[in-house]
Amino acid sequence: MKLLKVLVGPVLFSLALAGSAPFLTTANAKGSQELSIEFQYDKATAQSSLAVWNKDRTTLFGHSCSTSLNTFQDNPISFEVDQDGAGNLTIGSANFLVHEDANISGGVSCNRMYSPSESVVVCAIHVSQEVPLAQVSKRGLAECFSNSVHRLGQVIGGLKSGPTWAGGALPQEAPLAEYNASAHLDTIPLRKRQGACGVWNGITYRVGDGNPHQNPMNVQLSFPMHCERGECWAGHSESSSYGVSWSAGATAFQWINAGFAVEQSIQTGSDYNCKGNPGEVVCVWKNQAQTAYTVRNADYNRCTGATDRGGNYVMWSPNSDGRGSYYYCVHGAQYCRNKGDRWLDTNGRAGGP
Numbered sequence: 001m002k003l004l005k006v007l008v009g010p011v012l013f014s015l016a017l018a019g020s021a022p023f024l025t026t027a028n029a030k031g032s033q034e035l036s037i038e039f040q041y042d043k044a045t046a047q048s049s050l051a052v053w054n055k056d057r058t059t060l061f062g063h064s065c066s067t068s069l070n071t072f073q074d075n076p077i078s079f080e081v082d083q084d085g086a087g088n089l090t091i092g093s094a095n096f097l098v099h100e101d102a103n104i105s106g107g108v109s110c111n112r113m114y115s116p117s118e119s120v121v122v123c124a125i126h127v128s129q130e131v132p133l134a135q136v137s138k139r140g141l142a143e144c145f146s147n148s149v150h151r152l153g154q155v156i157g158g159l160k161s162g163p164t165w166a167g168g169a170l171p172q173e174a175p176l177a178e179y180n181a182s183a184h185l186d187t188i189p190l191r192k193r194q195g196a197c198g199v200w201n202g203i204t205y206r207v208g209d210g211n212p213h214q215n216p217m218n219v220q221l222s223f224p225m226h227c228e229r230g231e232c233w234a235g236h237s238e239s240s241s242y243g244v245s246w247s248a249g250a251t252a253f254q255w256i257n258a259g260f261a262v263e264q265s266i267q268t269g270s271d272y273n274c275k276g277n278p279g280e281v282v283c284v285w286k287n288q289a290q291t292a293y294t295v296r297n298a299d300y301n302r303c304t305g306a307t308d309r310g311g312n313y314v315m316w317s318p319n320s321d322g323r324g325s326y327y328y329c330v331h332g333a334q335y336c337r338n339k340g341d342r343w344l345d346t347n348g349r350a351g352g353p
Helices: 151-160
Strands: 004-008 032-042 048-054 060-064 077-081 087-091 094-097 109-114 118-128 201-206 217-220 232-234 243-245 265-267 274-276 281-288 290-301 305-318 326-331 342-344
Touching: 032 077, 032 151, 048 077, 077 118, 087 118, 109 151, 118 151, 151 326, 201 305, 232 281, 274 281, 274 326
Parallel strands: none
Antiparallel strands: 004 077, 032 048, 032 118, 048 060, 077 087, 087 094, 109 118, 109 326, 201 290, 217 281, 217 342, 232 274, 243 265, 281 326, 290 305
16 A cells, blocks of 8 residues: 655644644643644545634635655644545654544544545544644745646535535525416516517526536535444445436526536436545435536517516536536544535536536
């Protein structure tokens, strides 16, 4: 098994010890604060990044693309893991197994995700509140990856920001509005309603260029598998294929592709396997790529054109042929939910499929 050894040095790590205050504490220790250590790895380029955040991932305390043996004070932080993020975390002289159960890991709780192209490890540690933390500016940080889109890092960011899960306020596919011209004609000037041009239809049209963005739907395909004393698998037999259909932030007069390579619906598929180690919870997820674009409803007459109905709203449609979609494995009960659960990531890049 090939191991990757990455250490983060002091250059952009503004965490300093206060006198003889203990560095690491336990979660239930009085006066402790939680930090999140995040390691990302690109399998194609062997590039990596390591960052330290506050619990809510709103404040950055450290960042590095370094693979050197630089030290941070007396407590260097390093990962020695395989390409899927399994392995060890070292903080100072303390070694920990990358595992969600602190009783198994040695005192920290780590979750990990990986796809065929990348991996992410997220570990929660607790330090004394007497340890001063200085914020590192997120502006001007070195770009660690030649491929600037590290997608699982975006998934972690979306989860940390508190996504809306299915059953909440997610946009839902609904029957198209049955167009009733008479309900609107009283607001249309008489001259536009008379004669051979009196036939009106409801249409939906793209507003400007549509302001397209990638807003994938993340779907858990498998049951969460609890590995007991040995390895276990979450795979095809534990998974189902789910439909992801177009949706909208308002009632649409019609579905439109708005000129983008998108479809009304698509199946996630379920042909993927994830292996769990002893004591882990593991599950299979699919990031189903979607394009979000801005549209508006209107009353349309072939002679007089369109009269807007309501304001702008967003329409989401799955990308044709699943372009940009991928499966990924999740290790840890924090992110393994129920089979079929889904959440919409609205933080994706700008642009079409």
